[in-house]
Amino acid sequence: MGQMLKMKVSWAFANGATIPSHGLICRKSKDDFTDIVKGITDWTTLTKTYHHFLNQYDSFYVETDMRAMYNPSRMKIIGIAAQKLADKIKTFARFAIGRTLG
Numbered sequence: 001m002g003q004m005l006k007m008k009v010s011w012a013f014a015n016g017a018t019i020p021s022h023g024l025i026c027r028k029s030k031d032d033f034t035d036i037v038k039g040i041t042d043w044t045t046l047t048k049t050y051h052h053f054l055n056q057y058d059s060f061y062v063e064t065d066m067r068a069m070y071n072p073s074r075m076k077i078i079g080i081a082a083q084k085l086a087d088k089i090k091t092f093a094r095f096a097i098g099r100t101l102g
Contacts, residue, residue, distance in 0.1 A: 026062050029061050
């Protein structure tokens with residue numbers, strides 16, 4: 001895959017991941033964690049990271065940064081889950097209090 005095509009693919013992925021609201025992670029390859037850049041949320045950093053990996057390894061792997069602080073979609077789901085848990089705790093607490101007082 002030529003360098004220009006690699007860049008177009010990276011940019012298409014980044015646009016789909018909705019930079020800057022969502023972060024990206026870049027590394028040498030899918031299963032190699034020896035050189036990794038996390039929390040990429042701007043085009044300048046993505047460009048520098050892109051050139052770093054292509055110059056060092058002639059390829060790279062890009063994925064969405066799923067850490068909640070870099071992924072508003074995940075934050076929303078975590079918030080919903082937390083609310084459901086809080087509602088269950090409140091229901092249980094009301095039940096438990098009612099049984100001990102009654």
